Amino acid sequence: MAVASGVVLAAVVLTALFAQPGTMPAEDTPEEARDLAREDPGSQAVEVEVEVWPVAFPQASGITLVFDDGEQGTVAVDLDTGEQTPVALPQRAGDRPYRIWRLGDDHVAVAGSVVAADMVGQLGSEWQLPDAAFFVPAAEPDQLWLIGDAAGAADQSSELTARLIDLDGSQLAAIEVDATGVEVLRGVPGGLAVQTGDGALHAYDLDGRLHRDFLGETVVHLLDANAEQVLWCDDACGRLQLTDGLAALEGFSVTGGVGGVHETPSFDPSASWLSPDGLHIVAVAMVELEDGSVDRVLRVYGQSGSPITSTRVPLGEVRGVWSPDARQLLFTISTPPGSGGPQIMGQWRAGSGFRTFDVKPHLDGLGQFIALDTEDLPSPL
Numbered sequence: 193m194a195v196a197s198g199v200v201l202a203a204v205v206l207t208a209l210f211a212q213p214g215t216m217p218a219e220d221t222p223e224e225a226r227d228l229a230r231e232d233p234g235s236q237a238v239e240v241e242v243e244v245w246p247v248a249f250p251q252a253s254g255i256t257l258v259f260d261d262g263e264q265g266t267v268a269v270d271l272d273t274g275e276q277t278p279v280a281l282p283q284r285a286g287d288r289p290y291r292i293w294r295l296g297d298d299h300v301a302v303a304g305s306v307v308a309a310d311m312v313g314q315l316g317s318e319w320q321l322p323d324a325a326f327f328v329p330a331a332e333p334d335q336l337w338l339i340g341d342a343a344g345a346a347d348q349s350s351e352l353t354a355r356l357i358d359l360d361g362s363q364l365a366a367i368e369v370d371a372t373g374v375e376v377l378r379g380v381p382g383g384l385a386v387q388t389g390d391g392a393l394h395a396y397d398l399d400g401r402l403h404r405d406f407l408g409e410t411v412v413h414l415l416d417a418n419a420e421q422v423l424w425c426d427d428a429c430g431r432l433q434l435t436d437g438l439a440a441l442e443g444f445s446v447t448g449g450v451g452g453v454h455e456t457p458s459f460d461p462s463a464s465w466l467s468p469d470g471l472h473i474v475a476v477a478m479v480e481l482e483d484g485s486v487d488r489v490l491r492v493y494g495q496s497g498s499p500i501t502s503t504r505v506p507l508g509e510v511r512g513v514w515s516p517d518a519r520q521l522l523f524t525i526s527t528p529p530g531s532g533g534p535q536i537m538g539q540w541r542a543g544s545g546f547r548t549f550d551v552k553p554h555l556d557g558l559g560q561f562i563a564l565d566t567e568d569l570p571s572p573l
Contacts, residue, residue: 246274247549249539255515255522256566258300260291260559266302268573269555270566277573281309288326294562296334296359297516298569301327306338311569321361330379331419333468334359337379354384356398367400380417391427407435413461423466423473429459432475456480463510469518471495474540476510490523492540503546506533513563522563
């Protein structure tokens with residue numbers, strides 16, 4: 193698999209990773225979220241376990257990850273058996289905001305022109321979706337936004353047509369986006385978000401109406417979204433904010449310390465994940481402690497915005513995806529090429545906490561990936 197792209201910040205920390213204590217208060221929290229908080233150990237010593245393949249999670253993950261191989265295909269990896277299977281989902285070379293995405297429970301969309309596949313059926317069950325320059329996720333898990341057309345490709349100097357489609361490729365909505373100096377980001381509840389050159393965030397609703405500055409009049413980072421909520425932060429990204437759809441009503445802010453430790457966090461705009469059910473947020477942050485020291489942590493927050501648990505992570509590009517049932521976050525950390533550092537595969541699971549493994553050379557240079565339930569896939573792939 194090709195070396196993953198992305199900028200990393202510094203040399204790798206090759207020491208053990210330690211979780212910090214934390215609890216989520218029970219008040220004003222749904223019963224399920226309280227149960228998960230009680231189950232989660234909250235305080236644990238977590239080490240990167242070297243030369244373990246397949247990864248040995250405390251209980252079977254039941255997950256198969258499908259990776260972009262960085263070239264013109266994909267590789268499916270059963271996390272519990274370690275079996276790797278090339279899956280012929282044809283892709284075009286070149287950079288696109290998303291090269292692979294889960295569409296519904298068991299479909300995969302890849303950057304071709306755009307190609308999708310039903311992974312439950314035979315591998316020949318691929319179909320060409322309507323021509324597009326690229327795709328971005330929709331807020332609904334079984335929908336996709338197709339942007340532009342293959343001929344007009346990535347030229348965003350004028351209007352682009354954005355089409356919302358379902359699993360069958362049927363068109364649900366079509367809007368014209370004024371793409372002059374604008375980057376199309378992704379779907380949000382009730383529409384499609386775009387960002388201007390000065391960092392302002394606008395959104396089109398499904399009728400094509402433009403909602404300007406729908407998350408405020410300053411520079412905004414759109415971090416993630418599910419069918420009902422948008423996760424975002426301002427330019428400094430010192431706190432995470434959760435908003436309902438296009439209403440721009442602040443749900444809560446995530447900030448502050450864990451276990452009574454005072455800290456000043458700075459969240460990574462490229463590494464924050466809102467669970468599909470809205471019960472959890474997982475985010476990478478640099479935190480400055482009261483004594484002036486700095487940690488880089490991967491932290492889990494509950495629905496109220498209170499921290500549940502966290503673990504230190506080395507510098508490097510972090511990618512993450514939720515399992516279809518939203519109870520696991522699977523993540524990778526790609527350390528700098530030539531550094532001799534680990535290639536980390538990790539899991540946070542509600543009720544079990546964090547687990548991380550060095551998966552070199554078995555999965556070296558991981559690219560974008562999605563998570564599918566192994567039991568839903570044909571065997572063998």
